[in-house]
Amino acid sequence: LKSMGGTIPPAPANASTEETSKGKAKEQPEEPVKSPEPESEESDLEIDNEGVIEPDNDDPQEMGDENVEVTEEMADQANEKKMEAINALSEGDLQKAVDLFTDAIKLNPCLAILYAKRASVFVKLQKPNAAIRDCDRAIKINPDSAQTYKWRGKAHRLLGHWEEAAHDLALACKLDYDEDASAMLKEVQPRAQKIAEHRRKYERKREEKEIKERMERVKKAREEHEKAQREEEARRQAGGAQFGGFPGGFPGGFPGAAGMPGMAGMPGLNEILSDPEVLAAMQDPEVMVAFQDVAQNPANMSKYQSNPKVMNLISKLSAKFGSKP
The missing domain is CATH 1.25.40.10 (Tetratricopeptide repeat domain)
Structure with a gap:
């Protein structure tokens, strides 16, 4: 604009003032909102105290000796x-x-x-x-x-x-x-x-409040108990899901399978599940895929003769049920 002979007007003074004032306004913290004070029991009690005086605070008067023998x-x-x-x-x-x-x-x-x-x-x-x-x-x-x-x-x-x-x-x-x-x-x-009526009113309010609080505590305790039960049930289901393909807990109809004689009814299930090596093997996806394959078709066992992890699991299970792979 200057090269073309024009002039640039100065910035208005009040603009900077307004910006400054806005900045100051932003810097000022907002006053916290005061929460209303709880209503006291005497706040809504109005009594006509006409004729009431300040208490006398003199020393106690003489009362005489009550044990004296009066003639x-x-x-x-x-x-x-x-x-x-x-x-x-x-x-x-x-x-x-x-x-x-x-x-x-x-x-x-x-x-x-x-x-x-x-x-x-x-x-x-x-x-x-x-x-x-x-x-x-x-x-x-x-x-x-x-x-x-x-x-x-x-x-x-x-x-x-x-x-x-x-x-x-x-x-x-x-x-x-x-x-x-x-x-x-x-x-x-x-x-x-x-x-007296005012006092009874607040006694009723206190009683109602105590009953409400007691009911809320009972409700909360019941909800926590139900939540704990649901979580425990979810844990049990999650534990059983690891062996979800097994009728009775093992994959693909394994109990009673043709290649595993003597396993019908799955006797000794608790003993099997307590074996840490068996449980560890069942956590291995490769072993579980092979195991599902063999359980569904025992003839496929030959595919895994060279896989020691799979054969080790099958050998252990066969030993549990008194048969050989």
């Missing part, structure tokens, strides 16, 4: 402290009430009502764990106190322990019906039932 005077003093605590509670002085109930408990640690009363104050102070500890001690002393189950149920409700709350509140109403406990039971029971 009549100590019991009277404990009763006085209990009355003072009740008065403080009615005045709204909750901490003072806790302290006075604690004094009463130390004087008479075997009285279940004192723990139940202090638990009621702990519930009002939004200290459900402390209340549960008091109720556990009270139930250990007296397992038939409705008030104790009522306050423990309320403490569990504050922590969002819906099933435990429903259990304790229902037991409280069963032991001694209480409108306050019954009202709270109606609040927590639907949530507890929802949790």
